[in-house]
Amino acid sequence: MANIRIIGAGLAGSECAFALAQRGHKVELCEMRPVKSTPAHATSNLAELVCSNSFRSSSPTNAVGLLKKEMLLLGSLVIRCGEEARVPAGDAFAVDRDRFSAAITRAIENEPNITVRRGEVTSLDRGEFDFLVVATGPLTSDPLFDAINEFLGRDGLYFYDAIAPIVSADSLDLSKLYWKSRYGKGTATDYLNAPMTREQYEAFVAALLSAELFAPHDFEQAVHFEGCLPVEEIASRGIETLRYGPMKPVGLEHPETGMRPHAVVQLRKEDLSDEYFNLVGFQTKMRVPEQKRVIQMIPGLENVSFARFGSMHRNTFINGPKHLRPTFQTKRDDRIFFAGQITGVEGYVESAAVGLLVARYIDDPTPLPYHTALGALGRHVAESSPDRYQPSNVTWALIEDVIGRARKIDKREKQVARAIETIESLDCGGYAAAFKSAAKALA
Numbered sequence: 001m002a003n004i005r006i007i008g009a010g011l012a013g014s015e016c017a018f019a020l021a022q023r024g025h026k027v028e029l030c031e032m033r034p035v036k037s038t039p040a041h042a043t044s045n046l047a048e049l050v051c052s053n054s055f056r057s058s059s060p061t062n063a064v065g066l067l068k069k070e071m072l073l074l075g076s077l078v079i080r081c082g083e084e085a086r087v088p089a090g091d092a093f094a095v096d097r098d099r100f101s102a103a104i105t106r107a108i109e110n111e112p113n114i115t116v117r118r119g120e121v122t123s124l125d126r127g128e129f130d131f132l133v134v135a136t137g138p139l140t141s142d143p144l145f146d147a148i149n150e151f152l153g154r155d156g157l158y159f160y161d162a163i164a165p166i167v168s169a170d171s172l173d174l175s176k177l178y179w180k181s182r183y184g185k186g187t188a189t190d191y192l193n194a195p196m197t198r199e200q201y202e203a204f205v206a207a208l209l210s211a212e213l214f215a216p217h218d219f220e221q222a223v224h225f226e227g228c229l230p231v232e233e234i235a236s237r238g239i240e241t242l243r244y245g246p247m248k249p250v251g252l253e254h255p256e257t258g259m260r261p262h263a264v265v266q267l268r269k270e271d272l273s274d275e276y277f278n279l280v281g282f283q284t285k286m287r288v289p290e291q292k293r294v295i296q297m298i299p300g301l302e303n304v305s306f307a308r309f310g311s312m313h314r315n316t317f318i319n320g321p322k323h324l325r326p327t328f329q330t331k332r333d334d335r336i337f338f339a340g341q342i343t344g345v346e347g348y349v350e351s352a353a354v355g356l357l358v359a360r361y362i363d364d365p366t367p368l369p370y371h372t373a374l375g376a377l378g379r380h381v382a383e384s385s386p387d388r389y390q391p392s393n394v395t396w397a398l399i400e401d402v403i404g405r406a407r408k409i410d411k412r413e414k415q416v417a418r419a420i421e422t423i424e425s426l427d428c429g430g431y432a433a434a435f436k437s438a439a440k441a442l443a
């Protein structure tokens with residue numbers, strides 16, 4: 001049995017520690033709170049939920065619903081305590097946050113194989129431990145941020161994210177769009193273009209300027225960089241500014257008419273699937289209903305459905321494809337793993353899921369198949385384009401399609417059945433069997 005140090009007892013660190021302890025390993029779980037806190041945490045509880053109290057949809061045909069089911073099958077402490085603390089919220093899996101993190105804290109503190117050490121860790125030195133797991137989350141403390149930066153060769157550690165919306169290809173009106181890369185460079189089918197007339201452009205800018213935005217947390221006020229401004233911020237700098245930025249029409253003349261549109265929105269294929277496109281340069285702080293309203297004004301996107309909404313916030317994360325394997329081991333040292341949001345997944349459930357995966361991969365570094373929601377997280381982290389890497393929730397865009405063409409609802413049901421069958425067939429240690437009935441209840 002191994003000796004493992006985990007830094008950070010949030011969603012990922014707690015999940016990982018518990019799963020390792022159940023497998024008989026000895027774990028030192030280091031948490032800096034309450035000795036030192038983050039700008040968002042308010043208690044000394046382990047696995048504190050810093051904002052909403054929701055684990056999102058519990059519908060099994062929703063990607064995060066599937067992820068929770070898979071986690072439960074593998075014995076997830078987070079989902080089990082979530083069930084215990086669950087409060088009514090329709091389709092959403094919402095929890096009483098105090099009961100939830102108290103239950104996690106109790107389970108960890110009662111686990112003889114885990115020692116909880118309170119205090120900030122400032123180095124990635126593995127010392128006498130066989131493995132090190134870094135699970136310090138989006139608000140990793142500054143000294144450790146510097147240590148991680150050094151470890152990664154000062155290349156590929158970020159402290160904020162800027163996410164553009166992703167839309168599904170089958171909801172686009174292709175009759176209004178055309179394929180073209182700027183100046184004809186690259187492959188002809190890399191980009192779809194949505195051309196706008198002057199009137200459409202001006203109405204669009206007006207809608208952007210009137211859209212309601214997310215209020216940033218105090219510690220996020222200074223997060224904008226000139227190279228990556230929110231689209232509404234660019235629009236606020238003048239009516240023409242977007243036409244010289246992400247909506248520049250130059251080099252995008254219509255392939256049939258040769259006419260240059262007044263402005264263009266470019267949609268780029270997501271690299272993990274041909275089924276989804278992201279809106280280039282459209283990182284945004286607009287609230288979700290506003291993103292729908294404004295983006296549906298773009299010609300060809302009137303009925304668009306969103307696989308992921310845009311966002312921008314303070315977020316420490318590493319460039320996964322550059323530095324991590326699909327097992328979340330670092331390429332530099334197989335015995336140092338990253339887990340949770342810092343790997344470039346997004347959300348409470350996804351962060352905990354990576355903790356669970358890392359516990360498994362410490363024993364058996366064989367990545368789970370990419371057609372499972374759990375395996376898809378490793379796929380995202382290790383196989384996305386390193387040049388455009390941004391954090392992501394689990395979505396169907398990340399989960400490998402092994403079903404092929406079918407009606408969407410039938411397809412999802414088949415994908416779910418296939419993923420569950422795969423997870424159920426895994427050797428996951430005796431303790432997981434205890435949770436199978438709970439998993440059925442969640443279904």
Ligand SMILES: Cc1cc2nc3c(=O)[nH]c(=O)nc-3n(C[C@H](O)[C@H](O)[C@H](O)COP(=O)(O)OP(=O)(O)OC[C@H]3O[C@@H](n4cnc5c(N)ncnc54)[C@H](O)[C@@H]3O)c2cc1C
Pocket residue numbers: 007008009010011012013030031032033037038040041047048049050051052053054119120121122135136137138139140141144217314339340341342346347348349351352
């Ligand atoms: C302000 C904010 C709001 C968010 N809201 C939501 C939301 O509503 N819904 C959602 O799904 N996701 C949300 N997220 C995203 C994310 O899913 C959560 O932050 C989630 O808690 C991440 O899990 P984690 O285990 O990776 O990190 P965390 O849960 O943050 O755990 C990391 C732990 O590491 C500790 N730590 C940090 N540095 C050190 C150090 N040097 N030494 C020792 N310990 C250290 C921290 O104190 C913390 O306990 C939010 C993120 C932020 C920043």
